Amino acid sequence: MKTKSKEKRLALLKAAFAVVTEKGYFETTVDEVARRAGVAKGTVYLYFKDKPAIYIGLVDWLLEQALATIAEVVARPISPRRRLEELFSSWASGVMSNPGVMALLSIENVNQINAVMKRFKKHVLPHIVEMEDAIAGIVKQGIEQGEFRPVEPRSAAVMYLSAFRAELLSANRSPSARPGESIQELFFYGILAEGRGRTKHGDR
């Protein structure tokens, strides 16, 4: 039965998610993932080739959901700005809301020195690029419709993701004032009081 197997795999991924977001990849043991899923260690190896494969499967699963959320927001009949706002809150209340997810994806920062890291990078990076592209698409649309300034869409996408990340982390640290809106607002309006006449960042 194919579905039964898929369900089992998913259950393992969920267990892995719980452990990895709590402890990080390197401090996660396969045995704990197994126990958390209610199976023995050997069973994990029936569904995943090795430990890195669990991580890769996990990232695939998470980013798939993140991308699905983007697609969903893009389908709504709203302005690009509203799209970005709603994506922000959709993510913030979904899987991406776990700050551990950010740490999870942070592995991308490490230089790829050995075989395992190369494998990680090879799988994670294309997904991240795909996400950036999707967001850049929203930005581009906003520019064409005149809602956004003619900025570099990719940079704006990178900035958007950073803002989201920043929001998650700071919210995690102090659940005080609503910094989420504050950070979103900064993304939209910038920090400067005036001098908004130009398009490019001065010349030279």
Add this chain to the structure above:
Amino acid sequence: MKTKSKEKRLALLKAAFAVVTEKGYFETTVDEVARRAGVAKGTVYLYFKDKPAIYIGLVDWLLEQALATIAEVVARPISPRRRLEELFSSWASGVMSNPGVMALLSIENVNQINAVMKRFKKHVLPHIVEMEDAIAGIVKQGIEQGEFRPVEPRSAAVMYLSAFRAELLSANRSPSARPGESIQELFFYGILAEGRGRTKHGDR
């Protein structure tokens, strides 16, 4: 001789920096740090209590430099906006330029589940907060002088650091167009084309 000892310690930190930014904390072995510094493993333990202590010493050292750079920029007779711009480029050409540094500090994202992680967090977080405070100070000054809008200084600081991080990572990935200026420009001007009349993000 006290200085001799300090020098040795510094040499070890530099070796640790090289290895850790390349491989990340968990894949770094004490033995490799020792070899990279040209000493035997045992020697490392004359200067650091254990492996976590190396990491903590490293973070202290790096953030000390980052803070010193802020202080230096703050001392210059320039506008808050220029301060932020010059800090950006000072960092980008200094120790912070290594993308591995960002990965290094990313450990802070992991939840503190065990004693070692708690130790990490206890040391790293205050430093990060200190940095955020310093930048928030610049922002506050800019608001008082009317150069910046009346935003929440802390949020702006968090956003600034995120922007820097984003810049580093994307520059590392594609040395194509100058995304640095692009991202800085976004931080200052935001993305919206107009509707700049208000101060707060709507009401609600």
Add this chain to the structure above:
DNA sequence: ATCTATAATGACTGACCGGTCAGTTTCTGG
């Protein structure tokens, strides 16, 4: 009820690595 195939188990192994410490080398000052 019995047989077979498929799934699951967990004890075991080998590699790795943090930390130790008895032994060795280097330094210092008399």
Add this chain to the structure above:
DNA sequence: CCAGAAACTGACCGGTCAGTCATTATAGAT
């Protein structure tokens, strides 16, 4: 030149954990 101190060394130990596989349990077919 020597003796004692201080610095350094690296073989060794113990614990951990990824991955294996012989054995056992389960499900489905007849």
